[in-house]
Amino acid sequence: MAYYDKENECMDRERLIELQSERLIWQVKRMYDKVPLFRERMQEKGLLPEDIRSVEDLKHLPFSYKQDLRDYYPYGLFAVPTSEIVRVHASSGTTGKQIVVGYTRKDLDDWSTCTARQLAATGADKNSFVQVSYGYGLFTGGLGLHGGTEKLGATVIPISSGNTQRQIQTMIDFGATHLCCTPSYAMYLGETIEEMGLTEELKLKAGIFGAEPWTEDMRKAIEEKLRLKAYDIYGLSEIMGPGVAYECDKQKGMHICEDMFIPEIIDPNTCEVLPAGSLGELVFTTITKEGFPLIRYRTRDIASLNYEKCECGRSFVRMNKPQGRSDDMMIIRGVNVFPSQIEEVLLRVGGDVTPNYMVIVDRVNNHDTLEVQVEMSDKLFSDDVKSVEFVEEKIKSQLASVLGLAAKVRLVEPKTIARSEGKAKRVLDKRKL
Template structure:
């Protein structure tokens, strides 16, 4: 079966808006009639599902935030009876009550089709051997990709996370052609393969990576190290899991499936930003039955791109995720975003974009920020001929952007920990002092 779906992927914008409005009305009615939380929120906003006469009227609907999900733990936001829910997934709950999401049988089928569409878009087919190195269990990543791999007809290897040597052994023994994991773990796999001298024994041709922000330079490093084309994927359990947006073979922004989601990119006041401007991604599910969400503030920062793409698809495109709205650090009264630091590092020769931020307080109870940066393998030339010069240049560049003095620690490549999950970019030790 082909998962190229031109009726949705190349639909003209007027027809697409008509479809979205029809599905938005159905979703709004479902939550209004079946979810007490949304009944109250709609009432407070003075809006009813029948008030949706155009897509622009979606702005009248209330926002949903992650604390709302936790406050309604475990099943308070389900729009169907529990007997119709065939699966649940949940967050780790490390920062409070976990967020629990439910799926009907139709939701599972729709999710598998969506993932198959994503994978087909980057050239994965039934002849491929797909190693899925994401965590299985309550986390949506492993199962979400797994269902799509099987729906597409590729051979699925549920490798899950950890045991890097075994992961590389499976790649060799099973002839793996597609790898899926976080970009930070992919870098670790590549470095370990080089150390074990097995890179030439791998058959990889495609990598799909997500779960954390990553840069164009990381893409190039992965592509060169593993001999692949590396694609960005985006998803979140609150909407469905992985598969919400995916790059195509153009590698120029991620396509969001407008037939399943209504997309907004908003400023901190909740107003739409202009095309190309940074803002928070806000999503409304249009086809989810068990756990539909209205105007969910994802906290992810992105840009809306022109819908026209060289691949021929007309779906909404966004830039790769630039960071998190809640990732902002306050250091000596200055707002600092990890994405700002990464933007500086990628423009300096002699270092990589692998970094870690360490926050401390000195004896005078003043905040101190140290950025640990990995050195590249290349020799220094010109103004970067020695470590002292490199360190000074990085500190000056960071100060000019962040408007705060930053200590820089240059470390050998591979020093900053790679994990099977998301990279730990920030270590905040201020409360421990």
């Protein structure tokens, strides 16, 4: 049984709840002083910081939403002066504009603790070589696992995403023992290695795969192809990044780093807190974060919490793999995509008229594909190929820049996309997950 910091991970639950209460009180007090939006929402509810005396009072606090990050873009929700922010990351918002999150030096250190816990739980130690094949950059995947690897004292191979041949060569030559990437990319790597006949050369022991939905069947297939044990990891940029919750070797749910994040499950319609074990929307409160703290953040992920003590000895509550979303967000190749982002691009290209469209998501050879079908109109149509292809290209390049993801664009004849009464069904997700 390997832990990164056993005294915290296995802390007595009573002590943990005390600690959460202390930290929550501290966080509410400082946010009331430093984040105007939070103060306004507290005042609307007639609450003062001193009304919050323990985690029991969490349910009285106001929620926060993804839209807040857009409304206060870029730095309006930070709780420290930007001089104390040492790094920013970004992810997709519900529309064209991205959302920004900021970290102080201590926040980065805490985040590294989260991912170090995950790595240790998979058996990594100072002698391990961790190949981080998540993208490095504004996306939190790469640098998140990178920080944990260094903090654990293992050797990080910061290869980032892409270039499969080089990934495989590096993995073999450098003797990678751990691999971190999206599950679909792990599948793809596994298949390619198999085709190349290099399976015997692998030294992999474990892999940490997250940032997109995957199934138990995929887990088995990845484990077989890459000859490792596959672990699930959960996180979101707004709360921290990967490592908010991590899987132990019992693989019966992911342990939430409860000394930093308090989870709740609510009914997304009534917003009532649901009893332990219920399936509902996951809500997080960050109790140690300095730079960009959030109180009762609505993740829109549908999950449940299991408070039973895990055989691994950790006292942190376990969440199951999210079962879906309470909004229309899709996760494609690890990137969050909202239909509204696509609509915005089409509106712009269509000259203030949104052409009828359909988004088709599929998984071909374990690779997510995104196709946007756009109905031709007299307005977009022209008698020469160049102009029509220009329309197609324009949609494609704007989608790529707004979504951060390549999409196939297909122009179709008018009125060939089914119209539905009431709310149009714009997305067809053919992935079987």
